[in-house]
Amino acid sequence: MAEAALVDASVIISLANLELTDKLFHAFAPVYVSQAVVRETKLRGRQRRRRDVVRFAKRMTPCKEWDQNVFQALLVAFALSRPGRPGKKHRGEAESIAQAVRLQIPVFLTDDSDAADEAEKLGIRVVSTMELLRLVAAG
Secondary structure: OOEEEEEOHHHHHHHHHOOOHHHHHHHEEEEEEEHHHHHHHOOOOOOOOOHHHHHHHHHOEEEOOOOHHHHHHHHHHHHHHOOOOOHHHHHHHHHHHHHHHHHOOOEEEOOOHHHHHHHHHOOOEEEOHHHHHHHHHHO
């Protein structure tokens, strides 16, 4: 059985641009997506999308609960790591990592280096889009 993973918007957008969103389910199952990432990537709604993105949206598992303490701490950490940037910049990443902590999801898929650093500090394995493509090609 494949490992569970939580996916960030950066990976979804990269895979959608390559028309490879379905490949994510070859390496990980189930695949969780935070509400902020759903909004950011417009996985729900009436936007016209390619078929692979529609199939991805049907197969992913939306998360609605997260560890509030971890979430708030991550928002502060992200604000400190990037002074002068708006606080909403890393909301999806903070929500995703806090959900991974709460649900004990072992893998976080992201291309954001700040988010990767914070996830690794919490003992969550980080996989980038390039690593994911290597995993899919190998297996």
